Amino acid sequence: MQIYLPIAEMSVNIFLILGLGGGVGFLSGLFGVGGGFLITPLLIFYGIPPAVSVATAANQIVASSVSGVFAHWRRGNVDLKMGLVLLAGGIAGSTIGVWVFAWLRSLGQIDLVISLCYVIFLGIIGGMMLIEASRAIFRTRRRGGSFRRTKKHQHSFVHGLPLKMRFYRSGLYISALLPLLVGFFVGLLTALMGVGGGFVMVPAMIYILGMPTSVVIGTSLFQIIFVTANVTFLQSIQTQTVDVALAILLLIGGVIGAQFGAQFGSRLKAEHLRAMLGLLVLSVCLKLLFDLVITPTELYSIAPENL
Amino acid sequence: MHKSGAIIRTLLAVAAVLAVLAQDRARADALVVDLSNHLVAITTGFTGTDVLLFGAVQSEGDVIVTVRGPDQDMVVRRKERKVGIWVNSESATFRNVPAYYASASNRPMEIIANSQLYNDYRIGLEHQRFVTEIDDKDRNSSDYRDALLRNMRAAGLFNQRPAKISFLSNQLFRTDIHFPANTPTGTYTINVYLIRDGRIASIKTTPLVVSKTGVSAEVYDFAHRYSALYGIIAVIIAVAAGWTASVVFRQR
Numbered sequence A: 001m002q003i004y005l006p007i008a009e010m011s012v013n014i015f016l017i018l019g020l021g022g023g024v025g026f027l028s029g030l031f032g033v034g035g036g037f038l039i040t041p042l043l044i045f046y047g048i049p050p051a052v053s054v055a056t057a058a059n060q061i062v063a064s065s066v067s068g069v070f071a072h073w074r075r076g077n078v079d080l081k082m083g084l085v086l087l088a089g090g091i092a093g094s095t096i097g098v099w100v101f102a103w104l105r106s107l108g109q110i111d112l113v114i115s116l117c118y119v120i121f122l123g124i125i126g127g128m129m130l131i132e133a134s135r136a137i138f139r140t141r142r143r144g145g146s147f148r149r150t151k152k153h154q155h156s157f158v159h160g161l162p163l164k165m166r167f168y169r170s171g172l173y174i175s176a177l178l179p180l181l182v183g184f185f186v187g188l189l190t191a192l193m194g195v196g197g198g199f200v201m202v203p204a205m206i207y208i209l210g211m212p213t214s215v216v217i218g219t220s221l222f223q224i225i226f227v228t229a230n231v232t233f234l235q236s237i238q239t240q241t242v243d244v245a246l247a248i249l250l251l252i253g254g255v256i257g258a259q260f261g262a263q264f265g266s267r268l269k270a271e272h273l274r275a276m277l278g279l280l281v282l283s284v285c286l287k288l289l290f291d292l293v294i295t296p297t298e299l300y301s302i303a304p305e306n307l
Numbered sequence B: 001m002h003k004s005g006a007i008i009r010t011l012l013a014v015a016a017v018l019a020v021l022a023q024d025r026a027r028a029d030a031l032v033v034d035l036s037n038h039l040v041a042i043t044t045g046f047t048g049t050d051v052l053l054f055g056a057v058q059s060e061g062d063v064i065v066t067v068r069g070p071d072q073d074m075v076v077r078r079k080e081r082k083v084g085i086w087v088n089s090e091s092a093t094f095r096n097v098p099a100y101y102a103s104a105s106n107r108p109m110e111i112i113a114n115s116q117l118y119n120d121y122r123i124g125l126e127h128q129r130f131v132t133e134i135d136d137k138d139r140n141s142s143d144y145r146d147a148l149l150r151n152m153r154a155a156g157l158f159n160q161r162p163a164k165i166s167f168l169s170n171q172l173f174r175t176d177i178h179f180p181a182n183t184p185t186g187t188y189t190i191n192v193y194l195i196r197d198g199r200i201a202s203i204k205t206t207p208l209v210v211s212k213t214g215v216s217a218e219v220y221d222f223a224h225r226y227s228a229l230y231g232i233i234a235v236i237i238a239v240a241a242g243w244t245a246s247v248v249f250r251q252r
Helices: A014-031 A036-046 A050-074 A080-107 A110-143 A177-193 A198-209 A213-238 A244-265 A270-293 B002-026 B115-121 B141-154 B215-225 B227-250
Strands: A002-005 A010-013 A164-167 A172-175 A300-304 B031-035 B039-042 B049-057 B062-068 B071-082 B085-098 B101-105 B132-134 B172-179 B186-196 B199-212
Touching: A002 A014, A002 A244, A010 A014, A014 A036, A014 A050, A014 A244, A014 A270, A036 A050, A036 A110, A036 A177, A036 A270, A050 A080, A050 A110, A050 A177, A050 A213, A050 A244, A050 B227, A080 A110, A080 A164, A080 A177, A080 A213, A110 A177, A110 A198, A110 A270, A110 B085, A172 A177, A177 A198, A177 A213, A198 A213, A213 B227, A244 B215, A244 B227, A270 B085, A300 B141, B031 B186, B031 B199, B049 B062, B049 B186, B062 B172, B071 B141, B085 B141, B101 B172, B115 B199, B132 B141, B199 B215, B215 B227
Parallel strands: B039 B199
Antiparallel strands: A002 A010, A164 A172, A300 B071, B031 B049, B049 B172, B062 B101, B062 B186, B071 B085, B085 B132, B186 B199
């Protein structure tokens, strides 16, 4: 059954989009990730214009983050103060990001920048995950049990920065500049790539800010809601590329898929999950890289001038 | 039911055409045309449609039909390999490019008349003239023009070759004009040329409107007219959906 998307201005197979949302939802439930980094490339592979894919994915991530944040909020796993500081950076980053997005679009380079961002970030994150997970699997086999190396209160350049702030929930006393910068950078990625940025935010919170892992997911989800909402709002104003119909279809599929994914995931080992996710991320990265490198069959592309 | 209604309307219109033709006997060059539908409505379930063009000629002659969508300015970008990856580099801009173009004829166009005539009346894709701005020193404008036509054809918006007009008798003719799922909206101009002895004997022009209707039209309109409100609503929908999901699945 076909449905005509009002903003993308094309007709798509309704079940295919539902299935796509469901599939990514399943994976995000399985691995505990937002899935924005999969939704956007898959929409682009399907033929949805990149600009619409990015803006609409941001809208869909608002919903998936909202549904995820409640559980963490109830358990007190959201560092509100840290979230707000990250958010301040995120709002600035995403606002500039939307503006950069519109500028690149007018130059005809937005598709390239989106693809390059994906190749770089998916390559780094996927590679790191795979290495880390395979080490963990190897260790478990050898020693017959898993363990974590944790370094508490490690001192680095981080502690020399000005504007220090106390974050009670995270038990941190660090410069506010750091979360501001992390938030800014991730906000930029949200606008350019149509991702929540959890896959950058979470490692940055653990390794750069030194936050305890218990509050990382909840706090990251909390600030992602507002950053993606900001991107949705600004893209609506600036480029009119948010397709509500597409977002709703993805949402329905995603919500249902995530429930199955979470149930299925509880039966698998964490390091196996991470290894699988790493492989998945790397294969999306390779597909995008491949498309950039091979000689295209059509060397010319066309677009209306006013876009 | 919808279909039979359209057929009845078409038959009535054909009858009207014949009646007009009968009155018009005095004029040898009479040409009458009409469409099965003057409005192509893009609804939520739109996957493309055919519009029937039919008409009658008073006396022997060849018929050519052109369908031209609204004009727009198009940028054609050329990819170049830079440090291993393919990047958009140089570009050219074409002014007044139709967003849709199709033609049809009852016999091969080159038999009906010579290219001078087509050039004068700008009939057929090869005879369209676009104002071109090019800033590429390595390629000439015909490369870009070919690329424009190739891309528009691949998108289904320019037809590959003229469609067939079939004559039902010496006087009555018909052809189907296909509009794909990605048909741009706007006012289209349909020109019907009656050609005799390599010269134009008569021209009839009729408009056709392609517009979005129903929910998709309202959403599109709203997104462009009240974009800030649209953005806020998009966020509210997402928040509500996320909240609903968390409530529904917490019960389990």
